Amino acid sequence: MAGGGIGVSYSLQEIPKILPGLILCIVLGWMALQWDASMGELRKGFRESQAILKPHLELGKPIAPYEDYVKSKEDNYKGALTLYQLGIEKVKPSKPYMLEKGDYERLSVDKEPAFMFRFAERTVQFQLTYVAILLLGGMLIRNTVGIPKIFQAGTIAARPIIKPGIILLGAYYMWSDVLRVGAIGLVLVVTFVMGTQILISIWGKRSNVDDGLNGVMGSGVGVCGVSAAVAVAPVVNAKPRDFFYAIGTILLFGTLCLFTFPYIGKALGMEEPVFGAWVGTAILNTAQLVAAATWYGHGSLLTANIINIVRVGFIPICVLWAIWYFVVRPARQAGIETGQKVSALEVIKEKFPIFVLGFFAMVTLNQLGVFSPVHKDILGRDLLRIFFAIGFAGVGLNIAFEDLKKAGGKAFVIGFSAATLKAVLGAIAVIAIGSEAFRVK
Amino acid sequence: MAEANKELEAKAKATFSAERKEDIVVLVISAIVALLVLAGAMGPNFYSSLFFK
Numbered sequence: 001m002a003g004g005g006i007g008v009s010y011s012l013q014e015i016p017k018i019l020p021g022l023i024l025c026i027v028l029g030w031m032a033l034q035w036d037a038s039m040g041e042l043r044k045g046f047r048e049s050q051a052i053l054k055p056h057l058e059l060g061k062p063i064a065p066y067e068d069y070v071k072s073k074e075d076n077y078k079g080a081l082t083l084y085q086l087g088i089e090k091v092k093p094s095k096p097y098m099l100e101k102g103d104y105e106r107l108s109v110d111k112e113p114a115f116m117f118r119f120a121e122r123t124v125q126f127q128l129t130y131v132a133i134l135l136l137g138g139m140l141i142r143n144t145v146g147i148p149k150i151f152q153a154g155t156i157a158a159r160p161i162i163k164p165g166i167i168l169l170g171a172y173y174m175w176s177d178v179l180r181v182g183a184i185g186l187v188l189v190v191t192f193v194m195g196t197q198i199l200i201s202i203w204g205k206r207s208n209v210d211d212g213l214n215g216v217m218g219s220g221v222g223v224c225g226v227s228a229a230v231a232v233a234p235v236v237n238a239k240p241r242d243f244f245y246a247i248g249t250i251l252l253f254g255t256l257c258l259f260t261f262p263y264i265g266k267a268l269g270m271e272e273p274v275f276g277a278w279v280g281t282a283i284l285n286t287a288q289l290v291a292a293a294t295w296y297g298h299g300s301l302l303t304a305n306i307i308n309i310v311r312v313g314f315i316p317i318c319v320l321w322a323i324w325y326f327v328v329r330p331a332r333q334a335g336i337e338t339g340q341k342v343s344a345l346e347v348i349k350e351k352f353p354i355f356v357l358g359f360f361a362m363v364t365l366n367q368l369g370v371f372s373p374v375h376k377d378i379l380g381r382d383l384l385r386i387f388f389a390i391g392f393a394g395v396g397l398n399i400a401f402e403d404l405k406k407a408g409g410k411a412f413v414i415g416f417s418a419a420t421l422k423a424v425l426g427a428i429a430v431i432a433i434g435s436e437a438f439r440v441k
Numbered sequence: 442m443a444e445a446n447k448e449l450e451a452k453a454k455a456t457f458s459a460e461r462k463e464d465i466v467v468l469v470i471s472a473i474v475a476l477l478v479l480a481g482a483m484g485p486n487f488y489s490s491l492f493f494k
Contacts, residue, residue, distance in 0.1 A: 030491070033491075033492065034492050034493065037489070037492040037493075037494075038492075038493075041494065160463050160467060163463075163464070163467040163471075164467050164470045164471045164474065167467065167468070167471040168471055168474065168475065171475075353460070353464060354461065354464045354465070354468070355464040355467045355468060357468070358467070358468045358471050358472075362471075362475070365475075370479070371479075374485055375478055375479065377485070378478050378483060378484070378485060378487065378488070379474070379475065379478055382487065382488035383474055383478070383483070383488070385488070386488070386491075
């Protein structure tokens with residue numbers, strides 16, 4: 001996906017067809033966000049319990065009665081509020097979180113946080129956020145009970161709902177961030193993404209893989225998954241079988257990345273911006289990339305988003321490369337006039353993903369000071385989560401093992417190896433560059 | 442074979458036309474949402490009001 005709307009078109013006639021699946025994704029998205037909200041509340045309980053226990057465990061102080069605990073909390077809040085009203089503190093204090101009486105008394109006796117608080121804390125350690133719930137849950141549903149036909153079109157149509165989230169996230173950036181991270185992203189994209197396409201094209205030619213399969217695999221694995229493969233397929237005269245081989249490889253690789261990269265990133269101690277740069281370079285599909293980055297953290301998403309914008313902007317260039325490498329160059333070598341006049345401007349106009357312009361508009365509005373910090377949080381955190389949750393539900397429900405099985409043959413080996421090499425070299429490069437270069441302030 | 446290729450070409454064109462349409466829908470939705478936030482119709486409590494405590 002730069003788009004991901006493959007198989008469904010947004011038109012009024014399609015609404016009855018997509019509505020049931022869309023509603024299903026909205027409901028699943030809401031349930032996952034409710035899980036996150038509940039776990040968030042419980043985690044507050046965990047942190048509060050630890051704060052209460054700390055003086056007791058470290059200094060041997062007794063745990064105060066509940067009434068004293070409440071009074072101390074309220075006094076602190078009133079004090080902070082007075083400082084704010086006097087203009088000494090600039091940020092208005094929020095009401096303090098307090099344990100309920102039953103939880104507090106259990107804590108006094110057990111000397112450890114309640115089971116539910118500990119459970120919620122564990123969900124963070126295992127990164128069981130709404131992203132994981134929707135992707136793993138959706139995949140489980142799809143491959144066990146299946147999705148009834150009535151829901152199928154809607155679940156496909158739900159995937160691009162991630163895009164408004166990507167656009168709204170623009171409210172968080174200044175142009176200086178976009179240009180700084182985008183410039184490094186451009187170098188990464190040219191080096192790794194276009195490099196992969198060129199590597200596959202040459203390796204495939206030498207291994208006598210059909211031009212059609214080779215071209216589709218190169219652009220799909222190199223640049224932007226399914227969208228790039230669709231764009232290049234007619235240029236290289238890909239057979240439908242080639243197309244599905246390539247799509248199978250792209251989806252299989254993306255799915256493996258999606259579920260393993262967040263854990264690999266943690267294991268390698270990657271900071272959020274570094275992880276964002278890595279997934280932006282290595283994962284082939286916008287939806288999967290955004291999901292993995294969101295799974296890791298907001299800082300990771302902010303970086304991954306810029307690199308992804310640069311990457312999807314490369315789709316027209318990838319098409320132009322395929323035209324040159326598979327059509328114009330062989331024809332010239334054979335002394336044949338292809339008769340095809342290729343207008344670079346036309347290709348760019350036709351293939352450029354215009355939703356990116358919305359992102360740039362949001363960055364510009366932020367630069368002009370249109371958004372207050374509150375607006376930014378509503379747009380780039382709250383509403384983004386709503387759009388992402390609906391989209392991720394669609395992504396999870398569309399990870400079908402039978403699609404992944406379509407990957408195969410020599411081109412699969414080449415495509416998968418090149419994608420893995422890109423991921424490994426990409427990880428080394430982003431770790432070497434370091435988090436400060438990728439951080440969105 | 443030629444027919445299959447033509448079919449794929451038609452599918453690619455249809456997909457890109459659908460993606461363009463999809464992008465326009467996405468831009469419109471984003472613009473509406475941004476305006477609602479700027480107008481104050483969606484405030485800081487909007488998100489938390491959607492969920493049970």
